[in-house]
Amino acid sequence: MARRDTPEINAGSMADIAFLLLIFFLVTTTMDVDTGISRKLPEKQPEDVVPPILKEKNVFEVNINRRNEILVEGDQYMKVDELREAAINFIDNGGGSAEAMASEELPVCTWCEGAKDPTSSDHPKKAIISLQSDRGTSYATYISVQNELVGAYTVLRNRYSNKKFGKDFDRLNYEQQKEIKINIYPQIISEAEPTK
Amino acid sequence: MAKFGKKKKGMPGISTASLPDIVFMLLFFFMVTTVMRETSLKIQMPVLPKATEVKKLEKKSLVSYIYVGKSKDGTPGDKIQLNDRISNVEEVKSFIFAERAERTQTDIPLMTTSIKADMDANVGTITDIKLQLRDINALKLNYSTRKGSALDNIKN
Numbered sequence: 001m002a003r004r005d006t007p008e009i010n011a012g013s014m015a016d017i018a019f020l021l022l023i024f025f026l027v028t029t030t031m032d033v034d035t036g037i038s039r040k041l042p043e044k045q046p047e048d049v050v051p052p053i054l055k056e057k058n059v060f061e062v063n064i065n066r067r068n069e070i071l072v073e074g075d076q077y078m079k080v081d082e083l084r085e086a087a088i089n090f091i092d093n094g095g096g097s098a099e100a101m102a103s104e105e106l107p108v109c110t111w112c113e114g115a116k117d118p119t120s121s122d123h124p125k126k127a128i129i130s131l132q133s134d135r136g137t138s139y140a141t142y143i144s145v146q147n148e149l150v151g152a153y154t155v156l157r158n159r160y161s162n163k164k165f166g167k168d169f170d171r172l173n174y175e176q177q178k179e180i181k182i183n184i185y186p187q188i189i190s191e192a193e194p195t196k
Numbered sequence: 197m198a199k200f201g202k203k204k205k206g207m208p209g210i211s212t213a214s215l216p217d218i219v220f221m222l223l224f225f226f227m228v229t230t231v232m233r234e235t236s237l238k239i240q241m242p243v244l245p246k247a248t249e250v251k252k253l254e255k256k257s258l259v260s261y262i263y264v265g266k267s268k269d270g271t272p273g274d275k276i277q278l279n280d281r282i283s284n285v286e287e288v289k290s291f292i293f294a295e296r297a298e299r300t301q302t303d304i305p306l307m308t309t310s311i312k313a314d315m316d317a318n319v320g321t322i323t324d325i326k327l328q329l330r331d332i333n334a335l336k337l338n339y340s341t342r343k344g345s346a347l348d349n350i351k352n
Contacts, residue, residue, distance in 0.1 A: 011216070018219040025226035034253040036310060036340040041330045064319075068350070081347055135320030139244045139264075141338055141351035142319045147247040147346040154249055196321050 037146055040189075059074065060123050060129045061088040064145060066136030080144045087129060087152035089114055091185065096122030111160055124156075124185050132192040149189055156185045238282050239265040239275045242314035248345030253338055258306050260295040262288065264313035264321055270286075274314075274321040277317040312340040315349060 062083070063071040070078045072086060094112025101108050101123060109123050121127035129149055133142055157169040157180050165172060169180065181187070242265035252261055263277040275282045278291040296304050309329055313322060329337065 015212070015219055018216055018223055022219055022223040022226065025223065025230055027232045027299045029226055034256070034259070034338075035250040035343060036253065036338040037247055037249060038251050038308075038336070038338050040281060041326060041335040041337055043333070043335065044330050067205060080350060133319045135323065136320060137319040137321060138315065139313050139317040139322060140315035143245040143247055143341060144324070144346040146339070147249050147341075150249040158304045194319055 009027055054128060058126045058128060060087060060127065062129065062131045062145065064133040064137045064141060066134040068138055070145065080148060083148040084152050084155070085146060087156055088148055088188070090121055091124050091127045091152060092096040092156055093117055093120040094123060095120055121149060125186065129189045130192060131189060132194065134195045142165065153185055153187045160184055214278070219275045236280065237264060237277065238280070239261065239277050240268055241265070242312050244312060244340055244342050245252045245315045247341040247346050248343070250341055250343055253308065253310060258299065259308050259310050260292060262311050262325060264311065264317045265321060266314060266316070276321070276325065283325055285324045285328060287336065288325055289332050292329065292332055292334050307334065308336040308338055308339045310340050312331055
């Protein structure tokens with residue numbers, strides 16, 4: 001008699017339980033996307049390799065000392081926020097004359113809008129940014145400097161791609177990006193071993 | 197006439213019978229997407245520097261993480277954490293080799309090392325890690341940063 005009908009389980013609170021679990025997972029989920037500055041390390045060179053001879057005007061020297069002060073081209077103290085402008089001026093200078101560039105088998109930089117100063121870089125492909133820091137430099141300063149230098153290239157690449165293709169560098173297709181990366185504004189940032 | 201009178205009966209209540217289903221669906225979505233942190237930090241949580249020129253790290257399965265920061269007990273100097281313990285710089289090589297062993301041959305050149313270093317870490321420590329990585333040809337590197345103005349990094 002007593003076990004004629006088992007009463008149905010009340011499912012009314014099911015929604016509440018599910019909500020509780022839902023809120024738990026909502027709170028614990030971290031949708032963090034990892035972002036960062038991507039760099040490629042140089043390959044290890046054999047001991048006896050002879051470093052290529054560079055013209056001094058084609059090298060943009062940035063030094064950071066252990067007090068996190070930035071010295072540019074060996075004689076100019078700079079703040080981090082001035083660095084991007086200076087790097088753009090250097091890369092975009094395009095001071096090489098037609099004859100000088102012909103000997104290097106490069107076209108004259110017609111897309112450069114810089115000052116065409118003969119004492120600064122000849123061509124974006126020749127322009128090298130050399131970064132040296134001290135072992136005691138703080139990582140924050142180091143990243144800021146790297147960020148500004150990479151930023152200088154981003155500005156120039158965007159300017160070129162906007163002029164030529166009418167859109168930002170990031171929106172170009174693979175071939176167009178490759179063309180800019182290799183022939184127009186290649187990113188040449190060389191890191192010297194830090195001073196002790 | 198009676199037909200018009202019927203209108204006044206009011207709206208039927210919305211059935212909530214399918215509410216648990218909807219909620220369960222959401223619940224399963226979040227359960228599946230939640231990733232519990234695999235490694236617990238033995239060092240102080242690094243405060244990442246900010247930068248504007250950031251790229252997203254794609255293919256998370258191909259990323260190995262190296263943490264650099266201060267130790268929890270306040271001993272001076274930067275500590276490097278690989279997997280679950282604080283390690284020497286020399287152990288970076290074996291760490292990367294172990295990471296490589298878990299991937300297929302074709303994926304190895306695509307592997308990226310992400311350095312999550314504290315803002316106050318020294319460049320020297322980072323350089324030591326970079327030299328180790330260069331020695332074993334792990335050349336793709338990513339300095340983990342937050343998005344924001346790089347000028348905030350420098351407090352002066």
